[in-house]
Amino acid sequence: MPVCQEKRPKILVIGSINMDMVARIDHIPLPGETVLGQGYSFAPGGKGANAAVAAARLGGCVAFAGCVGDDSYGQALRKTLTDEGVDDRLLRTAQDAPTGYAPILVQAGGENSIIVFPGANRSIRPEDVPAMFREPVDAVMMQLEIPTEIVLLASREAEARGIPVILDAGPACSFPLEEMRGLSIVSPNETETMALTGLPVDSEAEARAAARALRERSHGADVVLKMGARGAYLLTKDFESMVPAFPVEAVDTTAAGDTFTAAMTVAYLRGEPLERAVRYGCAAGALATTRLGAQPSLPTAAEVEAFLRARE
Numbered sequence: 001m002p003v004c005q006e007k008r009p010k011i012l013v014i015g016s017i018n019m020d021m022v023a024r025i026d027h028i029p030l031p032g033e034t035v036l037g038q039g040y041s042f043a044p045g046g047k048g049a050n051a052a053v054a055a056a057r058l059g060g061c062v063a064f065a066g067c068v069g070d071d072s073y074g075q076a077l078r079k080t081l082t083d084e085g086v087d088d089r090l091l092r093t094a095q096d097a098p099t100g101y102a103p104i105l106v107q108a109g110g111e112n113s114i115i116v117f118p119g120a121n122r123s124i125r126p127e128d129v130p131a132m133f134r135e136p137v138d139a140v141m142m143q144l145e146i147p148t149e150i151v152l153l154a155s156r157e158a159e160a161r162g163i164p165v166i167l168d169a170g171p172a173c174s175f176p177l178e179e180m181r182g183l184s185i186v187s188p189n190e191t192e193t194m195a196l197t198g199l200p201v202d203s204e205a206e207a208r209a210a211a212r213a214l215r216e217r218s219h220g221a222d223v224v225l226k227m228g229a230r231g232a233y234l235l236t237k238d239f240e241s242m243v244p245a246f247p248v249e250a251v252d253t254t255a256a257g258d259t260f261t262a263a264m265t266v267a268y269l270r271g272e273p274l275e276r277a278v279r280y281g282c283a284a285g286a287l288a289t290t291r292l293g294a295q296p297s298l299p300t301a302a303e304v305e306a307f308l309r310a311r312e
Ligand code: RIB
Pocket: 016, 018, 019, 020, 044, 045, 046, 047, 050, 101, 102, 114, 116, 145, 254, 255, 256, 258, 294
């Protein structure tokens, strides 16, 4: 880990890292249709790397474990991590696959559609996992954009060391949640919840039912169900409530969920009660939607604190 002040939470993120191509368009072309876009740019992304950079900007001491290809995107993404103060020693350069790549179509209004070409994210090897746990950390954060086998294996390594696991259950996929170990918090959004439980989340009542199902499947983990512009539904052993979102003018929702989970994790590890940590996550996620792109949109701790102060 980089040299960290004692009180900064130490977080290991095991996850994906992609080069994003962000294209602004009026609408998604229909089959056979050609549309002119408003503009495009390249920006670092990937759910894992977004969470790692977000946590670092918010005061976490972060190590990132994953895989890039031996190419210019891989080199650029590694440099972005180190520039942000994220420890890249567990980021392997694979020779057998290109760096992950994600074209993102952002429509007027901020809704996005993402295609992920996982590339080297699929090259994380089971034998790499034990080495990820050589140095002590306060928590492990993972998402589902890397092989399931790796997520499950890492959860067992974490449990064996008593390290809490925070799972941001995106992107939507069928994932054997009940096989996770050491799970402290599971945090899917509505579509990811549907993929995991088969239950819709269109209202608070449905969120409550889905959160209970998620809690059962995850052997009693706390559940933080992300509901976008509505906020998040929180279910713990002795507490359940809807935490409202902060209304903002959204430009691009890319990485808002990654930011939310990272911010919630940092605040929680700093000792905030989970409900306060979720509120902090809502603020950070809201700020991320006000800017274009994944990592360019991630807020700093000072920005989140000023945002919250202005709303007290
Ligand atoms: O959550 C947003 C991220 O999803 C993007 O950065 C893209 O790379 C995909 O991983």
